[in-house]
Amino acid sequence: MAFHHLSVLRNETVRALVGDVAGIYVDCTLGGGGHSFALAELLAPEAIIIGLDQDGDAVAAASERMKNVPCRFIPVRRNFRYLGETLDELGIDRADGIMFDLGVSSYQLDTPERGFSYQHDGPLDMRMDTNGRKNACDVVNTYSEADLYRIIKDYGEERWAGRIANFIVTARQEAPISRTEELVRIIKKAVPAGARKDGPHPAKRTFQAIRIEVNEELAILKEAIGTAAERLKPGGRIAVITFHSLEDRIAKQTLKRLAANCICPPDMPVCTCGHRAVLKVSGKAVFPSADELTANPRARSAKLRIGTRI
Known part of the structure; x- marks a missing residue:
């Protein structure tokens, strides 16, 4: 691309x-x-x-x-x-x-293989530096529920941070979360239906939070x-x-x-x-x-x- x-x-x-x-x-x-x-x-x-x-x-x-x-x-x-x-x-x-x-480029968002976008399926990556050691998959699958809550709340300013963190931890107990599409489905389940009717995409703030954490x-x-x-x-x-x-x-x-x-x-x-x-x-x-x-x-x-x- x-x-x-x-x-x-x-x-x-x-x-x-x-x-x-x-x-x-x-x-x-x-x-x-x-x-x-x-x-x-x-x-x-x-x-x-x-x-x-x-x-x-x-x-x-x-x-x-x-x-x-x-x-x-x-x-x-x-x-x-x-x-x-x-x-x-x-x-x-x-x-x-x-x-x-600052922020993420259109190229990074529009390239599914980079894993930044909640609108395209791709590997859960989000590294701006592809040589970086930590990626989004590491954050989603290894951070404690408390740490996930913290970054989603602080970096995403997400009202439903607690539910999203809990749903992520519950889902990964069955199998590791490795794709952006999987994470989006989990977030949509965590955010109440009424809250999904208005405003931005329900995964926007969580993806922002994880990206900020990955790239410091x-x-x-x-x-x-x-x-x-x-x-x-x-x-x-x-x-x-x-x-x-x-x-x-x-x-x-x-x-x-x-x-x-x-x-x-x-x-x-x-x-x-x-x-x-x-x-x-x-x-x-x-x-x-x-x-x-x-x-x-x-x-x-x-x-x-x-x-x-x-």
Whole structure:
């Protein structure tokens, strides 16, 4: 299957990110190269774009797409938690712009063999890095009922987390759960019929939760945004696109903290933290236009947040 992914908020992101057209830019979530390609169209030949992605299919697709851009493009198959190490290895101290496009790609969702989708049957995998040790099958079949409840509740914000966790544990006692279709059937049984009539697909939140657990998506986000802010040149910009409330809350709070001159508790009479702002954060989040939502309904939950290095 060809790598296909529509980059969300593409024009808004690259226009906000680019300052020096001859600068150094990092796309921490390369995907199919949509944002990087749009960046390249705005940059001079002496500019550099570094693209990170832990998905080998994404790196291959983006490298093909970027092969004729005028500026230098450096693809790196690596999770963005290693942003600092990557820049060090390339001999780059600071960048002019760093962006994150969080979540799962259309290609990953639409490729049944990757096991991300509750709408296509496939192996219960969900690894963004196919070399990763833990997959969704491990989570579903080895986690305790309490741990399943925790991740479905915390990462999926699922009202029926307790029932779903219980139904999973009961089902796997008869035979291991190895296919996405099997898991969807179990979730549908667990969610009361009345609750299935309205709202999103009953398996959506649970699949999101398991995917986040497999890929440790939220655990690394705060630190990665902090590293990106530290590695920006003065005037350099950070752009973060989020797709659900959990990652957006982390992005918003982390950027707010990086833009604060004091992070002491509100009841402290005198500042003792010594914290100083490193970013100036743009006010409200940017949302997709009506035209973009018509062309790409999956963009409906996207938010773009921008910060500028002081």
